[in-house]
Amino acid sequence: MSTRENKREAPVPVLALACIARPTFAVDYAQQMATRALAALQQEGWPVYGEARLLMDAQAAHEQALRLKEHEPDVLVLLCATFSDASMVVELADQLAVPVCLWALREPGAAGERLWLNSLCGAHIAAHALRKTGRVVRYLYGDPGEENLFVPLAALARAAATRRRLRxxxxxxxxxxxxxxxxxxxxxxxxxxxxxxxxxxxxxxxxxxxxxxxxxxxxxxxxxxxxxxxxxxxxxxxxxxxxxxxxxxxxxxxxxxxxxxxxxxxxxxxxxxxxxxxxxxxxxxxxxxxxxxxxxxxxxxxxxxxxxxxxxxxxxxxxxxxxxxxxxxxxxxxxxxxxxxxxxxxxxxxxxxxxxxxxxxxxxxxxxxxxxxxxxxxxxxxxxxxxxxxxxxxxxxxxxxxxxxxxxxxxxxxxxxxxxxxxxxxxxxxxxxxxxxxxxxxxxxxxxxxxxxxxxxx
Missing domain, CATH: 3.40.275.10 (L-fucose Isomerase; Chain A, domain 2)
Structure with missing residues (x-):
């Protein structure tokens, strides 16, 4: 490395991804967005563990959390692919003692149609529960591929990885x-x-x-x-x-x-x-x-x-x-x-x-x-x-x-x-x-x- 090049080693954050949904919303579309979300995270160059499969109940969330826990992630990225109550969120947080970045998607439907996803409300209810359990929370709002979407996540991930190194x-x-x-x-x-x-x-x-x-x-x-x-x-x-x-x-x-x-x-x-x-x-x-x-x-x-x-x-x-x-x-x-x-x-x-x-x-x-x-x-x-x-x-x-x-x-x-x-x-x-x-x-x-x-x- 040249002595004139201002670059230093920084810890690489490890991310875990979980996607939650309810069957009463547009599940097929939500699944497509979950697949795109995983691909977008992987393109950032971070190690990402997890899958785009939609979790529909607390038991599925518990099992996914145990798998993710083995990789010792720095941050849990929680995609609210549709609205859901906070039970799955609490289950994931119980197993993964890490900060959480919630991800809410934009509504795809035309004017006058019902809410296809109600994703933002799902992120809101999740944030309330997570804060009550003492978790550090940040959030993303937007669809995969949007410019600067991951800025809050990158800041949280760098902080979490730095906290790990400081320990x-x-x-x-x-x-x-x-x-x-x-x-x-x-x-x-x-x-x-x-x-x-x-x-x-x-x-x-x-x-x-x-x-x-x-x-x-x-x-x-x-x-x-x-x-x-x-x-x-x-x-x-x-x-x-x-x-x-x-x-x-x-x-x-x-x-x-x-x-x-x-x-x-x-x-x-x-x-x-x-x-x-x-x-x-x-x-x-x-x-x-x-x-x-x-x-x-x-x-x-x-x-x-x-x-x-x-x-x-x-x-x-x-x-x-x-x-x-x-x-x-x-x-x-x-x-x-x-x-x-x-x-x-x-x-x-x-x-x-x-x-x-x-x-x-x-x-x-x-x-x-x-x-x-x-x-x-x-x-x-x-x-x-x-x-x-x-x-x-x-x-x-x-x-x-x-x-x-x-x-x-x-x-x-x-x-x-x-x-x-x-x-x-x-x-x-x-x-x-x-x-x-x-x-x-x-x-x-x-x-x-x-x-x-x-x-x-x-």
């Missing part, structure tokens, strides 16, 4: 949160109970020791591959470049040996003081490899990055909110040089510049603006009532000049930028926010509901 996720914590960075602290037990993530800790001095003894050939290979896309690395102090490669090898070995999805790293003051390196570009290089990396030991920030990467299939970034421009309705998102190369704005040159850290004046840190396009800002945090998830869609503007040394993104939310800033500050959100390419609000809304935490949409 088995593992992150590494290198060091502890810096003094006074209370928003970077976390409760291990609450994190595992609510989100599912477990944490493996690594002492900073062990990292430094492992880096100093890292295999020479591995360090040289890491430096060479980085210089290939960032020749500016060669202009930095050789000893700092060597430490960059050594820290990369040590941290990557830790990630692999512990089978981790990413890291939250205490990047100062010990890294520059005791090891002679700012690890910004080291973390960016690891992010190029597909791992998520959060600065300042922000573990909840790392989880935010993880869920955004799995929802979107793109690389996210953690940043500070550093400026507000009321005239352009934008906020500036910045951090000191840890962005992966795939987020770099395409400029006249192909190089992704690396330089010294803007404050510490030692290497190695990135220095480039973030590429423009639709984007979503999000933050998993802890409020007065426990975990909560904030999100807002918008766009990153095309800014040819990197406004602040390091990595800068100018974000225009769909809401008022001042209102976004108000909510972040007045509601006491942690100071790091994450952003990722694409619009992910529907999936984030569903994920918050699946995790049973507060979702805060702006």
């Amino acid at each position: 088995a996720s593992r992150l590494g914590l290198v060091g502890e949160a810096p003094t006074g960075f209370y928003g970077c602290q976390f409760d291990d037990l609450a994190l595992t109970r609510v989100i599912g993530t477990t944490v493996s800790r690594l002492d900073l001095q062990r990292v430094f020791s492992a880096a100093r003894s890292a295999p020479t050939s591995a360090v040289a290979a890491a430096i060479a591959s980085t210089q290939e896309r960032s020749p500016s690395l060669q202009a930095l102090a050789p000893e700092e470049v060597q430490r960059f490669g050594a820290a990369y090898v040590a941290l990557r070995t830790f990630l692999k040996e512990q089978q981790l999805d990413g890291l939250a790293v205490r990047c100062w003051p010990e890294f520059p003081q005791d090891f002679g390196l700012m690890p910004c570009a080291t973390l960016g290089r690891l992010a190029d490899d597909g791992f998520i990396c959060a600065c300042e030991a922000d573990l909840h920030g790392a989880v935010t990055l993880l869920l955004l990467q799995w929802l979107s299939g793109a690389a996210p970034l953690l940043a500070d909110v550093v400026a507000l421009n009321e005239e352009t309705n934008t906020i500036s998102l910045w951090h000191c040089g840890n962005a992966p190369a795939c987020l770099a704005r395409a400029g006249a040159a192909e190089e992704v510049p690396l330089t010294v850290h803007c404050n510490r004046r030692i290497g190695v840190a990135g220095n480039f603006a973030i590429r423009p396009g639709p984007a979503t800002l999000a933050r998993l945090g802890v409020g007065p009532d426990g975990y909560r998830l904030l999100y807002v869609e918008g766009e990153i503007l095309d800014e040819p000049v990197n406004r602040f040394a390091g990595n800068t993104a100018v974000f225009r939310p769909i809401t008022a930028a001042r209102s976004l800033l108000d909510r972040l500050i007045l509601d006491g959100w942690e100071h790091h926010v994450a952003f990722v390419a694409g619009h992910q609000a529907q999936a984030l809304e569903a994920l918050a509901e699946l995790l049973q935490i507060e979702g805060v949409a702006l």
Whole structure:
């Protein structure tokens, strides 16, 4: 994979399909639509289990649910091929503890004829029953083949698959949160109970020791591959470049040996003081490899990055909110040089510049603006009532000049930028926010509901 290609592995959702009906409606037509519905789902490229056979009673629904359960689906797609009471829906939900996407079809008959299907009413009665049983519910309305029909399903499916991955996720914590960075602290037990993530800790001095003894050939290979896309690395102090490669090898070995999805790293003051390196570009290089990396030991920030990467299939970034421009309705998102190369704005040159850290004046840190396009800002945090998830869609503007040394993104939310800033500050959100390419609000809304935490949409 090219380091300039912003694509990441995302979990593939598994779908189950069940079709319910009553014999007093237009069953032949309903069966045709069920067959088309199954084919349309399969064309989306998702694994789909189930069949187009119409279920007519609770016993048939029970038997189908047992068969579907064996495939451990993430979402049950329930086609209300005709009206039905909720007994079959409840039976399916009893066996399949997954969110449900109801599908209601359009009425085919001519004006003045009876309801052929009454499908929408069937979906309505099913939704009421499912919500009473505690299920997360979304719905589709339309016939197979309609444009954008599956948008709500895709959001729910991505959220459900991400929730599944979060339940088995593992992150590494290198060091502890810096003094006074209370928003970077976390409760291990609450994190595992609510989100599912477990944490493996690594002492900073062990990292430094492992880096100093890292295999020479591995360090040289890491430096060479980085210089290939960032020749500016060669202009930095050789000893700092060597430490960059050594820290990369040590941290990557830790990630692999512990089978981790990413890291939250205490990047100062010990890294520059005791090891002679700012690890910004080291973390960016690891992010190029597909791992998520959060600065300042922000573990909840790392989880935010993880869920955004799995929802979107793109690389996210953690940043500070550093400026507000009321005239352009934008906020500036910045951090000191840890962005992966795939987020770099395409400029006249192909190089992704690396330089010294803007404050510490030692290497190695990135220095480039973030590429423009639709984007979503999000933050998993802890409020007065426990975990909560904030999100807002918008766009990153095309800014040819990197406004602040390091990595800068100018974000225009769909809401008022001042209102976004108000909510972040007045509601006491942690100071790091994450952003990722694409619009992910529907999936984030569903994920918050699946995790049973507060979702805060702006």
